[in-house]
Amino acid sequence: MSYDHLVKSLQKQLENWQSDVKEETAGEVIEVGDGIAKVSGLSDVMASEMLEFETKAGDKIYGVVLNLEEFAVGAIILGEYGALKEGDKVKRTKRILEVPVGEAVIGRVVNALGQPVDGKGNIKSNEFYPVEKIAPGVITRQSVFQPLETGIKVIDAIIPIGKGQRELIIGDRQTGKTALAIDAIINQKGKDVICIYVAIGQKESKVARIVAKLEETGAMDYTTVVLAGASESAALSYIAPYAGCSMGEYFMDKGKDVLVIYDDLSKHAVAYRQISLLLKRPPGREAYPGDVFYVHSRLLERAAKMSDELGGGSLTALPIIETQAGDISAYIPTNVISITDGQIFLETDLFYKGIRPALSTGLSVSRVGSAAQKKAMKKVAGKLKMDLAQYRELEAFAQFGSDLDEATKQQLDRGARVTEILKQGQFKPLLQSKQISIIYAAANGHLDKVPVANLAAFEQKLFSKMEAEGKDVLDNIEKTGLLSEADEQKLKNIINDLVELEEKVGEDKK
Amino acid sequence: MKKDQAKILAAALYKASGDKKGKELDKVIANFSAYLSQHRLVPMIPNILGQLENIHFLKEGIIATKITSREELAQAEIKKISDLIKAKTKKEVVVKTEIDKELIGGVVVKYNDKIIDMSIKHQLNNLAKQLSN
Numbered sequence: 001m002s003y004d005h006l007v008k009s010l011q012k013q014l015e016n017w018q019s020d021v022k023e024e025t026a027g028e029v030i031e032v033g034d035g036i037a038k039v040s041g042l043s044d045v046m047a048s049e050m051l052e053f054e055t056k057a058g059d060k061i062y063g064v065v066l067n068l069e070e071f072a073v074g075a076i077i078l079g080e081y082g083a084l085k086e087g088d089k090v091k092r093t094k095r096i097l098e099v100p101v102g103e104a105v106i107g108r109v110v111n112a113l114g115q116p117v118d119g120k121g122n123i124k125s126n127e128f129y130p131v132e133k134i135a136p137g138v139i140t141r142q143s144v145f146q147p148l149e150t151g152i153k154v155i156d157a158i159i160p161i162g163k164g165q166r167e168l169i170i171g172d173r174q175t176g177k178t179a180l181a182i183d184a185i186i187n188q189k190g191k192d193v194i195c196i197y198v199a200i201g202q203k204e205s206k207v208a209r210i211v212a213k214l215e216e217t218g219a220m221d222y223t224t225v226v227l228a229g230a231s232e233s234a235a236l237s238y239i240a241p242y243a244g245c246s247m248g249e250y251f252m253d254k255g256k257d258v259l260v261i262y263d264d265l266s267k268h269a270v271a272y273r274q275i276s277l278l279l280k281r282p283p284g285r286e287a288y289p290g291d292v293f294y295v296h297s298r299l300l301e302r303a304a305k306m307s308d309e310l311g312g313g314s315l316t317a318l319p320i321i322e323t324q325a326g327d328i329s330a331y332i333p334t335n336v337i338s339i340t341d342g343q344i345f346l347e348t349d350l351f352y353k354g355i356r357p358a359l360s361t362g363l364s365v366s367r368v369g370s371a372a373q374k375k376a377m378k379k380v381a382g383k384l385k386m387d388l389a390q391y392r393e394l395e396a397f398a399q400f401g402s403d404l405d406e407a408t409k410q411q412l413d414r415g416a417r418v419t420e421i422l423k424q425g426q427f428k429p430l431l432q433s434k435q436i437s438i439i440y441a442a443a444n445g446h447l448d449k450v451p452v453a454n455l456a457a458f459e460q461k462l463f464s465k466m467e468a469e470g471k472d473v474l475d476n477i478e479k480t481g482l483l484s485e486a487d488e489q490k491l492k493n494i495i496n497d498l499v500e501l502e503e504k505v506g507e508d509k510k
Numbered sequence: 511m512k513k514d515q516a517k518i519l520a521a522a523l524y525k526a527s528g529d530k531k532g533k534e535l536d537k538v539i540a541n542f543s544a545y546l547s548q549h550r551l552v553p554m555i556p557n558i559l560g561q562l563e564n565i566h567f568l569k570e571g572i573i574a575t576k577i578t579s580r581e582e583l584a585q586a587e588i589k590k591i592s593d594l595i596k597a598k599t600k601k602e603v604v605v606k607t608e609i610d611k612e613l614i615g616g617v618v619v620k621y622n623d624k625i626i627d628m629s630i631k632h633q634l635n636n637l638a639k640q641l642s643n
Binding site (some may be wrong): 023 | 641
């Protein structure tokens with residue numbers, strides 16, 4: 001490159017440059033600490049507007065206005081606030097906080113501001129969505145009617161989730177809440193559902209493990225991970241779920257189906273409590289501020305099934321709440337339970353009994369999902385629910401064993417078998433058709449003669465036999481969602497053949 | 511409390527002196543000084559004076575303007591700027607000047623919470639930002 005060329009190209013670039021002198025509104029930092037700044041001046045700033053802090057070294061840090069007071073403005077600082085000092089200049093940006101959205105964010109790991117943290121380069125997106133958005137109104141919605149298949153037998157059969165529903169996953173630590181959510185993401189492969197996993201205050205090691213798993217299973221091709229780690233400031237944890245929701249809303253507006261997982265909202269509430277207390281807002285129950293309910297309700301209300309005129313997109317939300325010692329009547333759990341359309345309750349006792357997923361069938365409900373279940377699943381799962389309910393009632397008597405009458409004993413046997421076949425390994429989501437075939441076998445009593453210990457092996461044999469001999473049955477269920485008479489007969493025959501074989505093997509062993 | 515103390519004291523003094531003149535005003539000032547020394551508040555005097563000025567400007571509807579430049583400005587130039595702000599805000603303007611060698615050139619005008627940055631330094635920063643994009 002010659003000297004002349006350099007000068008010319010510089011001249012060319014400078015041609016368009018205009019020194020735009022504008023009157024700006026500026027303020028000064030009065031007080032800073034714990035991720036919160038008090039700013040004087042800025043008399044015409046908007047609520048939740050982005051602010052630009054300029055440190056003495058000339059670095060720029062962004063913040064968001066939360067409090068508008070008589071003589072000052074309270075703002076949260078997004079990012080490192082160590083360099084910020086009293087007296088630093090603060091400028092208005094006249095923009096509400098927004099994040100990049102669009103195809104470019106798919107397959108990426110981003111922070112709460114939409115900046116990449118996976119080292120795969122910049123995100124090139126021309127579209128931005130505000131982080132805080134008012135939820136779709138009544139007229140723009142329609143009722144939930146399609147199933148969102150999680151691939152987990154017990155959920156798809158007993159507490160089905162519909163597209164556009166909000167289903168809470170609640171339980172103590174180490175009960176498999178995240179595992180359930182990750183399985184649901186993995187199962188969306190090839191189903192044209194965009195997934196967004198929002199990690200709020202999670203250990204970075206855990207998130208790294210999740211991302212690796214998603215990459216391994218190919219789920220990262222349609223998933224975005226929004227990360228606000230435990231080491232980052234509370235402000236970012238507070239923003240993260242709204243940012244993730246905005247990224248999902250973009251696809252919903254485009255008529256696509258989206259699944260958003262908030263892991264977890266109890267840490268989000270804690271982050272918001274910290275911010276509120278530092279802003280000197282009065283504490284309420286459990287020291288949470290008065291508007292902590294609204295914080296969650298306005299987030300979860302953004303889950304919706306849009307009407308057909310608006311493209312028919314949907315945003316399904318799976319918030320996660322961690323309870324302390326199984327206490328679901330604490331403040332945040334009761335709040336979120338009342339906001340959502342049902343909850344999946346995971347219990348430590350069940351988990352250690354080996355029933356995994358450790359789902360408590362008594363306390364878990366889905367308030368809208370059953371309208372969205374496939375016809376075939378509805379048909380077989382109805383009996384299953386009854387069996388489980390009766391089993392729960394009689395379970396206490398199970399220890400009396402031989403003293404029971406025949407009918408009770410039979411119900412107990414059935415219940416034990418149903419519980420056994422509802423167990424499922426981690427990262428092994430199942431197709432609906434396969435789920436239906438094994439549940440059909442259990443609910444109709446075909447498995448009553450198979451020993452409980454052999455059921456897991458029997459399930460595998462059934463699946464391979466179905467794939468070999470009953471492929472058309474599986475395909476029909478997947479395609480039509482119905483279990484026709486002919487298919488049912490064929491399924492029954494295959495199950496009976498296997499059961500007979502199982503019995504023969506059992507006798508031979510004796 | 512400590513933070514607002516200067517403000518409170520200044521407000522009290524402003525109210526007490528009100529429209530008093532001559533001897534009466536001297537008495538108020540003497541009392542106030544005695545109060546300050548009694549309560550060991552003498553180091554706060556610069557703060558109190560600053561606040562007193564603010565209160566006065568607020569009451570009288572005067573706008574304090576600060577003009578920062580690299581070299582000392584001529585009276586005519588200052589007059590021009592203050593007239594401009596007077597026309598903009600339709601209020602009385604009091605001008606303070608400050609010298610900052612780092613500006614390279616141009617001026618920065620500050621009034622209320624508004625800034626008009628016409629310094630060369632700011633424009634160079636802008637240019638750098640545009641070129642790096």
